Amino acid sequence: MSVQASPSRAAAGRGEFMRAAVLRAPGLFEIVDTPVPEPGDNEVRVRIEGCGICGSNLPLWEGREWFTYPFESGAPGHEAWGVVDEVGASVQGVGVGDRVAMLSYHGFAEYDIAAADAVVPLPDELEQFPGEPLGCAMNIWQRCQIEAGQTVAIVGIGFIGAALTQLAADRRSSYRDFTPAVCAHDGIGMRCPQSYPMGQHGLRVGADQAIYGRIDVPARHRVCR
Ligand SMILES: [Zn+2]
Numbered sequence: 001m002s003v004q005a006s007p008s009r010a011a012a013g014r015g016e017f018m019r020a021a022v023l024r025a026p027g028l029f030e031i032v033d034t035p036v037p038e039p040g041d042n043e044v045r046v047r048i049e050g051c052g053i054c055g056s057n058l059p060l061w062e063g064r065e066w067f068t069y070p071f072e073s074g075a076p077g078h079e080a081w082g083v084v085d086e087v088g089a090s091v092q093g094v095g096v097g098d099r100v101a102m103l104s105y106h107g108f109a110e111y112d113i114a115a116a117d118a119v120v121p122l123p124d125e126l127e128q129f130p131g132e133p134l135g136c137a138m139n140i141w142q143r144c145q146i147e148a149g150q151t152v153a154i155v156g157i158g159f160i161g162a163a164l165t166q167l168a169a170d171r172r173s174s175y176r177d178f179t180p181a182v183c184a185h186d187g188i189g190m191r192c193p194q195s196y197p198m199g200q201h202g203l204r205v206g207a208d209q210a211i212y213g214r215i216d217v218p219a220r221h222r223v224c225r
Pocket residue numbers: 054055056078079132133
């Protein structure tokens with residue numbers, strides 16, 4: 001990864017500047033100074049503490065011929081969390097100082113704007129927590145409508161895969177004839193050999209089997225336990 005940094009002039013507040021990452025070209029992020037955004041009526045501004053890197057971010061980083069670079073500053077970060085530091089005039093139920101996780105679109109920056117209904121409060125116990133992918137996991141879980149007697153295959157044991165494995169394991173305990181959850185690895189686009197031990201993680205969070213393999217080399221899979 002290449003990063004070009006410039007000195008920060010960042011400071012919170014109207015008319016001030018913040019640092020943000022700009023994806024200039026495949027494999028090249030640049031840190032730039034850009035104005036701190038102002039929230040609209042139904043939006044909040046969040047001082048970002050961290051932002052997850054989604055699997056969907058990776059093609060933009062790797063490059064595809066149909067992408068146009070550079071991307072907007074802070075994009076494509078959408079898994080941020082932090083502290084609300086300003087709210088729009090019509091916002092209710094979220095206040096300055098609240099720690100929240102959110103769905104926004106320019107989260108690779110010191111501040112980002114989110115719709116007031118796209119933030120959720122973070123409990124004190126969760127210091128570093130990307131809430132957006134947890135929301136994805138819950139959507140997947142709801143749509144799957146897991147029932148007794150089914151076998152669950154989860155491809156990839158990253159953040160979302162681990163959450164789904166845990167949900168499947170929990171559900172198994174309430175269904176007597178629920179067949180074992182299976183955790184498969186590795187997912188499309190995750191081809192680095194170093195990620196293989198993550199299959200063990202699947203077993204730790206409740207899977208009954210881990211299948212090691214690569215999508216592009218299916219014959220080399222092997223089942224452990
Ligand atoms: Zn995502």
